[in-house]
Amino acid sequence: MNKKPAIDSIRFTLDGATVEAFPSPGDRLSQALREQLGARDVKIGCNAGDCGACTVLLDGAPVCACLTPVHQATGRRVETLAGSQATDPILRALAESFQDQGAAQCGICTPGMMISATALLRRNADPSEEDVKAALGGVLCRCTGYRKIIDAVRGAAPKVRAGAGKVGQPIRRLDGAGKVTGAEQFGDDVAPAGCLEILVIRSPHPRAAFEFGDLEEFARATEGVEAVLTAADVPGVNLHGVLPQFIDQPVFATDEARFRGEAVAAVIGAPQMIARFDPARFPVTWTPLPSVHDVDAARGPDAAQLHEGRADNVMCGGHVTCGDVEAALAGADVVVEGHFQSGFVEHAYIEPEAGFAQIVEGRLELQACTQAPGMNHEALVLITGMDRSQIRILPTGVGGGFGSKLDLSVQPYLALGALKTGKPVRLAYSRVESMQSSTKRHPSDLRLRIGARRDGLLQGMTFDGVFDTGAYASWGPTVANRVPVHASGPYRIADYRARTTAVHTHNPPSGAFRGFGVPQSAIAQESLFDMLAAKLGIDPLEFRILNALDNGVPTVCGQVFAQGVGIKPCLESLRASWAAERAEAARFNSEHLVRKRGVGVAAGWYGCGNTSLPNPSTIKCGVRADGTLVLHQGAMDIGQGAGTVIPQIFATTLGVPVGALTLVGADTDVTPDAGKTSASRQTFVSGKAAHLAAEALRKAILARMNAAPDAVLQFGAGGIEARDAAGKHRLDCAVMEADAEGYVLRAEETYDPPITPLDENGQGAPYAQFGYAAHLAVVEVDTALGTVTPVKFVAAHDVGKAINPMLVEGQIEGGIAQGLGMALMEEYIPGRTENLHDYLIPTIGDVPEIRSILIEEPDAHGPYGAKGLGEHVLIPTAPAILNAIHHATGARIRRVPATPARVRAAIKALGP
């Protein structure tokens, strides 16, 4: 028998070289690879085999490194992305094709995707789409919608063009190389192995009073514990929030915990201790208290009040009123009404929240995945009580965000941990604690009435929406304000009243999630539009075209755009597909009894930037003494492509190829705040700031060189060269005086979109621009089982100007995948779906062909006419699917997700 002592070394072949590891019994291969062997390209998304991010090849076969006992690798061959790329021609080719297709967005799933694809391509050089799906079905991606990954693995013709990267050119992501080589560092990839780790102690109850035992004794007596953190360790204010009037969430709960998963304390210790520690051993006594979990109970007489000053647990509300809605509805020829509901939706980025903090020369330096470094900075100033100059936020790569990484997660614990111990500290949330504690999409309970005249023109709409905002405010007020502005959809409705209420419950905080409540309201409004069209006997697409907003036509806020309203072209571009797909569905249905096809359409709009609030971005640039041209680009790229699009805008305006830029990313020490990556604002707002900064720099350069306005600039080799009709000019930067940052020339510009406040009726100019979208969905319903299989999407988007058409398509496909998930499978239930096998997001097998149609109706404010896109892409998807289900079966789904059980029940309710 080969009994082994506990700490023995094992050897295996890692990417061609023999390596030695010293694991503890039961350690996972992923742990050894990441922490002992430096293979941080092996990503941990769930530690349960549900996401496939940690996929490696073991003797050539893909396995989850998180499920493989490292001892099992003994004597065997392990291959990883980063380690095998140099020697494996298939991996190298995949690295090119992934970049040429835009198949990596945030990049956190890319190593797992590429290594899985390698195993496939070794045995099948020319795989079919089905082959690729079967091979990659075990790797989840939350960004791309998978279509470009399929294309990349199958070696489709590149979507990029080589070139200067001018506005309008589909070029590779500028940060793509790090994603396809595994070199990019995400939140959990920056800490040195072996540094102190943090374990957050969380409430196991949705509401509980609690009392700590002897924490000092616990820390002293427990081997490996360095320190314990509680509210008592917060030097500043023990609160955080994202809106100034709503800073209500404790870093550590003090009186009682208000949701399951709320932090009450943290243990800092050596990695071995943290890995083996059972949170139940922490000295805290819980007293569960009665809790409320839906908006009705929360407003009931027996409900505990969650927050002082918020009677009936109502946090806030919003409303928009125009015209005389009751008179309009009374005079309408047809009125439909409906009650629609949706549950929590989890962001389910594949990278759980993670980061690292240390004290550097007396200052706090924090590296974490975030969508909002500037807001992180402000929040930590409040929590630590430190001067802002003493804190540096240095964001890592972000493995998906979709809104939830706007809020604080690991940051305060890292900051407090580094301050208390004086040592470097590391924290990566487990999948379960990420799902328990992070914000969610607001559950909605919506009641609408919409009227129309016999000729099809809309006449009056009321909207009453109640949103479950969870235990703390987060972005709940934003949802409450944004929804009434958008609930009409992109249509002309002269008589309108929309009211929203945000209600606290003992659920996790609801916050920002791609669309801020608009995807929920669009489900209700677009479903009712189909019901109206049916009652009127009008084709659903033509009904929408008839009522679509246009230039010069007021929105429900009374805002009139003289230009840039592109919804009608979006809808009109679907006409051909609509006719063809409806005919094809009719043919299919005539031949099938159980499986039925349907075609649905829906539209959406979304105002880019904050709702009637200031929303500035600042972009800085400069030229160094050696002629290097530097762009400080602080807009967080969370996969969507700001790090490519904004440089394209800047370079085009300055008149240089994008390759001439040296990029400096977000860093609160050296890069000005480009605002948060949220509200589809980066291409528009930060892009415009980049455009203005480039204009200013170009002007300064040309003035200094006395060159003509149309001069061609070239940077480098110690200076700047300008060519114009008069000939060649040269500016020797080396002899110029550099400022403290080393710049001999510089520019910094801020852009803040023109908006006005909303009055007491919600009238005003809440956004400087809207983007518009219309989706067509084809689905197949198994009427006996209730399963819905999307067959095809056609997606038309008015983006003003597609700065990088490949990235635009990537946003559309990824948004549709998220909309599909919301429509068909995603529902977060606290305490029950806190992992990625009970909470389902679409896999590569669920997303069908997507055809994108780009409409370019330029916007007067956007850079080169560009509009935001990031959120528009999922707003029409779910209602288009629900309308398609109705078309296929006659069953109207009023609560998402449309799970097989719900669809089957709705079909049965129709009767035989």
Added chain:
Amino acid sequence: MSYHNPTDLPSALELIAQGDGKVVAGGTDVYPSAQPGSAPDFYLDVTRIAGLSGISEEADGHIRIGAATTWSALVAAPLPPAFDALKHAALEVGSVQIQNAGTIAGNLCNASPAADGVPPLLILDAQVELASAARGYRLLPLAEFIKGVRLTGLAPDELVTGILVPPQPYPVGTAFEKLGSRRYLVISITMVAALIGLDARGHIAEARVAVGAASPVAQRLVGLERRLLGTNPAKLVIGGGDLARLSPIDDVRGPADYRLEAVAEQCARAIRRAARIDRAAHE
């Protein structure tokens, strides 16, 4: 705590008898179910034990699936048509990553009500072979091996060494139907496996139907099986009485009444497919 990966069965059996050890093969259930702070006395890795991996035919015609055989190895093995349902189920277990590591025996030992491997093995009348150092080998019918939710007949000092499938008396077809809310990586809402043998007239002469995720332990529908004998599979109707042995629960994947209804449809589909009646065209 220690980690052992013995290469011979006697060593493994000696070890498992020594205390609270955790048997690990593919790790696909061991790690996800691990609780922080609780560790076994030792890990016993069974993947290197000689003779425990792979599929072979015994002298008496039984097919032996070694306890450490992975789903992928099963899919790749040349097997008679009776194993089609099992192979289909293998391709529906998690993902390629899970199929490359997870084992069929591990699926049985984990005893989840939604284990994809159980219904296809129930219709094959599979037996589980257990071994202990103290008592040697014993065989248990699969239906007796799995006793409840996460509960098996495995004694503390025993290991599963293999799964034995008896030869089928005459040509049969099998089919597997899995219902989930998405493609890949999905825990079944319900699943059905069927084995059908037809007589010369095309009527059912042998019928075995098993249902998973609709009761604490996957069930053979023996009443339905008896009723099917002698009937024409093209005229099949499944009624509520056929499903009387099932007791599905409401959970996040679906309510009980939906599960029962879905199972009836899946039974019909699985039986038709096993009988080689292709209704897909007009379904």
